[in-house]
Amino acid sequence: MSKIYLEDVKIYAYHGVLPEENIIGTYYILNAELHTDLWIAAESDDLKDTISYADINEILHREMKIKSKLLEHVAGRIIAEIHEKFPEISYIKLKITKTSPPMQGEMKGASIELEKSFKPDN
Template sequence: MSKIFLEDVKIYAYHGVLPEENIIGTYYILNLEIHTDLWKAAESDDLNDTISYADINDIILEEMKVKSKLLEHVAGRIISKINQNFPEVSYIKLKITKTAPPMQGEMKGASIELEKSFNPNN
């Protein structure tokens, strides 16, 4: 099993059901796990034999710019876009945390996590 991780990606964005969330915005923390075969890259030392985590980060940044009411929707779009661009991926797990949800009480954040398996190269 080979995995790529992007950990604690911090992005300012404007998601939420409440109108003020779409105006004020807040920071989101994203954690991503991707399963794919990395052994060819391990032998070749060639970027063309792997998935560039910079390309994955670009997808995350672009999709986080699109305002959504639900974090589930944002996560679903990110997962779908990664799958479209990288059919060799067999599994994606994405956790998105809203660091300042508009709720009473002190908390580190409110999170959702989506996981999806794919049949690679099909």
């Protein structure tokens, strides 16, 4: 099994149920784990034989720009777009953390995590 990780991607965005969350915004931290075969790239040293993490990063940033009430909705869109662009990925796990949720008490953040396995296309 081969994996690609994007870790602690920090993006400022405007998500939330409360109206002020859509105006003020906050930082979000994204962590993605992608399963795919990297052995051809390990041999070839050629970008065309792998999945560019720059392309994954671009998807994360593009989807985070679209305001949503729920982080689950954002994560679902991101996973769907990654899979659509890279159908060779067999599994995606995405964690999104809102760093300053509008809740009582001090905390590092509030997170959701979605995972999805994909059957190989035959």
